[in-house]
Structures are given as C-alpha cells and as structure tokens.
Amino acid sequence: MNKDTVKGTMDDAAGRAKRQVGEWTGDTKTQVDGASQQVKGKVEKAWGNVKDAAREADKANRERTTSEDIDRERSGDVDRP
Numbered sequence: 001m002n003k004d005t006v007k008g009t010m011d012d013a014a015g016r017a018k019r020q021v022g023e024w025t026g027d028t029k030t031q032v033d034g035a036s037q038q039v040k041g042k043v044e045k046a047w048g049n050v051k052d053a054a055r056e057a058d059k060a061n062r063e064r065t066t067s068e069d070i071d072r073e074r075s076g077d078v079d080r081p
Helices: 003-025 028-075
Strands: none
Touching (some): 003 028
C-alpha cells in the first residue's frame, strides 16, 4: 500500500462524512463538496492500486528472470565470452 492509496481512502471517508452531514442538514453545497471529495478519493485509491500492481508485476518479472538465469547457469547453458 502506498501513500496514494492511503490518501485516497482518507479523502473517500471524509467526503462520505461531509456528504452525509450535508444530507442531514439540507445543505446542498456541503453535499456536493463531499461527493466531489469522495470522487477524488476514489481516483487516488485507484491510482495507488495501479502503482501497487505495476510494482508487484515488475518484482515478479525480476524474480522470474533471476530464476531463469540461475537455471541456465546450473545447466551450463550460459553464454561465456
């Protein structure tokens, strides 16, 4: 989990609370502000999830490549100068 995901979660929750307060008080502006903050939070969370997925894919690719290199070295199938 990265800072974008955390910030997005916080913005989403704060926006939800703000929107709910606006509904209870009948304040349309607060409702709209809360809803827009929720959308912002959801976008930040999604961006954070994309970054996490990319980081995990890169890590898995590096591990796979390293494992393949080790297997080639063990089998003697390595290009030597």
